[in-house]
Amino acid sequence: MKRLRFIFSDQLSETILSLRNITKDDTIFLCEVSEEATQVKHHPKKLAFLFASMRHFAAELKTQGYHVHYVKITDHDNTGSLSGEIKRAVRELKxxxxxxxxxxxYRLKVLxxxxxxxxEIPIEVLRDNRFFCSKDxxxxxxxGKKHFRMEYFYREMRKKYQILIEPDGTPTGGKWNYDKENRKSPTEELTTxxxxxxxxSAILKEVLKSVGEKxxxxxxxxxxxxxAVTRKQALIELHDFITRLLPYYGDYQDAMKKGEVYLYHSLLSTYLNVGLLLPLEICKLAEEAYKKNKAPLNxxxxxxxxxxxWREYIRGIYWLKMPEYAELNYFEAKTPLPHFYWDAKTKMTCIAEAVSHSRDHAYSHHIQRLMITGNFALISGLDVKQVQDWYLAVYSDAFEWVEMPNTLGMALFGDGGIVSSKPYAASSNYINKMSNFCDHCYYNPKEMTxxxxxxxxxxxxxxxxRNRDKLDKNxxxxxxxxxxxxxxxxxxxxxxxxxxxxxxxxxNHEI
Ligand code: FAD
Structure with missing residues (x-):
């Protein structure tokens, strides 16, 4: 039987189940379509990353002797939509x-x-075997749980996969969580x-040209x-992170510094989310570094x-709560997203930094996403849909399943407490403690009015x-x-x- 093995743009793993037991009659199919690229106006770096990684993945499969059908964004008969391209492939390849x-x-599940x-032909849908925890x-x-707290879920996963677990079943080092040791403020000397x-590669150069034009x-x-746009390159980055940067990851995990985009963060989410790297191999490498005394426990x-x-818990919540989750807006936040989320033109140095990192690198690290752009959106009541669209568009690692619970749930408390037990609202005290942004700012963090x-x-x-009635029982x-x-x-x-x-x-654009 002639079968089409369709691969979504974030399924670039050779171990994925839809490639298992493939025969020479089968055709692997990947396509780049404008509907997906413009569903929100995704960052050009993200589009170039996706298209180049897809093309490299297809080329590697071809080299291994598989039949691969590939539609580029620039192909003149490209219908522009996933369903259009799947229907066309079914027709043409019979x-x-x-x-x-x-x-x-979720929207692709509906599709x-x-x-x-x-x-008129069957579609067999297989489970995604790349996660630690299945949806079921x-x-x-x-x-039966009233609250879904990440910490307890995480302990179950540690036990199930025997990661940082001693032979007697206790957590390595005696504690499950070393977060308290991971909150150092940035020092003068701290640099990325x-x-x-x-x-x-030639593939990447061609993609950069097309994305630049379109x-x-x-x-x-x-x-x-x-x-990185291949698994081989992503593995180089992974090993580099584990050997050189992991030892300091904990200490400066929450720190922020002007002009320093990455600090000691791994930058691996983009590769993980499309399948160039797999979560288990990353965790095992990190654990091995600890066991060999190359990285501290914290x-x-x-x-x-x-x-x-976090990553597994966030996915679990998404699939547990969709599609209703997408409609939640606990605080009824409706203020339009201000211009400075797009042009970084504001006297608030912290926001200008986070937005310019996003513009230049399609990246800003977790604390900037949560405690700068997220916190500002929360406390000024910005429209939850517009904020989510912004996060989905600007980050190279953004896919709705992981962006939405992080933005709507964690940053905006828009789900009323499903993801977080309290809103991550903070004044300049926090920003001043964890960064040096306030030293460079027009505004004074110590003043109120x-x-x-x-x-x-x-x-x-x-x-x-404003939200006392919704929060004072917390x-x-x-x-x-x-x-x-x-x-x-x-x-x-x-x-x-x-x-x-x-x-x-x-x-009035005056802030
Ligand atoms: P590191 O700090 O090095 O962390 C290691 C890995 O842990 C990451 O690569 C990532 O895979 C995982 N991780 C860490 N925190 C989370 C989390 N809260 N949820 C899921 N995975 C996590 N992450 C995305 O992958 N895509 C998104 O679209 C996304 N949107 C976010 C929006 C907001 C408002 C917030 C607060 C967080 C968001 N995150 C998202 C989570 C987190 O900020 C990024 O995973 C992280 O910044 C990626 O950079 P890194 O690889 O250097 O992470």
Whole structure:
């Protein structure tokens, strides 16, 4: 039987089930379509990364002797949509069955279901074997629980995969979590170590040209382009991270510094999310580094927790709660996204830094996403859909299954507490402690209501008070409200007025 093995753009792993037991009658099919590239206006670096990685993956499969059918974004008869291209391939290649691995996003699941109804041939959908925890296993874990706390899920995963677990079943070092040791402020000397770069292949050069021509109106700089686009290159980056950077990962995980984009972060999410690297191999390498005394426990455990814990938990929540999850907006946040999320033109140095990192690198690290752009969006009540579209567009690692629970759930508390037990709202105190941004800022982090007071301060209080009815039962917040209640009426009024002025300035491009 002639079968079409369809591979989505984030399924570039040779071990994926849709490639298993392939025969010489089968054709592997990949396509680049404008509908996907412009669903939100994805960062040009992300598009170039995806197209170049897909083309390299297809070329490697061809070299191994497989039949591969590939449609480029520039092909003149490209219909522009996934369903259009799948239907065309079925017609032209006269296949009798489609085999694919379940897509990572809900809207693509719907697309596959529609195709199943409209095509006259069967579609076999296989599970994605690249995750530690299947959707069903997560559902079982979540069943009957009132709260889904990542920490407990993570412990189960540690035990199941025997990662950082002693023979007697206890966690290595005696504790499950070493996060308290991972919150060092940046020092004067702290800089980003140089990163691996890769020689540009002919494939990548052709892709850069096409993306430059076709998507020049998308936010973000295409060049200089530094991403790995093959598994071999991604493995080089992985090994470099484990040997050179992992030892310091924990210490500076939450630190931020002006002009320093990566610090000691791994930059591996982009490769992981499309399958160039696999989560188990990364965690095993990190564990091995610890066992050989090449990395301390706080760094190793902290890093493994992000992949074995957070990444899997986030995927579990997405599939547990979709499609209703996408419609949640707990605080009814509706303020339009301000211009500075696109042009970085603001006197707030922290935001200007995070946005310019995103523009130049299609990357900013977790704390910038959460505590700078995310925190600002939360406390000023920015429209949750517009904020999510921004995160989905600007980061090279952004796919809805991982972007949405992180943005709507973790950063915006828009799910009312499914992902986080309290909103990650913070004043400039946090930013000033964990970064040197405030030293370079027009605004003063120590002031609350003056013209030069950091807008985060009044906006923080305004958010807490605006949403008091929704938050004052939260057991992690009573201290916040008792502090506010001790402010005299005049002070409370001045803070709320300052917040209103800041929101007005934001609207008028004056912040
Ligand atoms: P490292 O700090 O080196 O962490 C190691 C790995 O752990 C990452 O590569 C990633 O795979 C995983 N990881 C860490 N935290 C998370 C998390 N919260 N959720 C899932 N995986 C995690 N991550 C994405 O992969 N895609 C997204 O679209 C995305 N959007 C985000 C939006 C917001 C508002 C926030 C707060 C976080 C988002 N994250 C997203 C999670 C996290 O910020 C990125 O995974 C991380 O910054 C990627 O950089 P890194 O590889 O250098 O990470």
């Amino acid at each position: 296949v009798q069955k489609i085999i694919l691995t379940e897509p990572s996003e 596959v279901e529609k195709l199943q109804k409209s095509l 296993e997560f559902k079982k874990w979540a069943h 170590p140089g990163r691996k770069s890769h020689k540009k 998507f020049s109106d998308h936010f973000g700089n295409l060049e200089p382009f530094h991403y 760094a190793t455990e902290g890093f493994i927790r992000q992949i074995l814990g 003056t013209e030069k007071a950091c807008p985060f301060n009044a906006l923080y209080w305004d958010f807490m008070i 057991q992690r917040l009573p201290f916040v409200y008792s502090t506010w209640d001790k402010f005299d009426e005049e002070k409370q009024k001045a803070i709320r007025n300052k917040a209103a002025r800041s929101l007005l300035c934001m609207k």
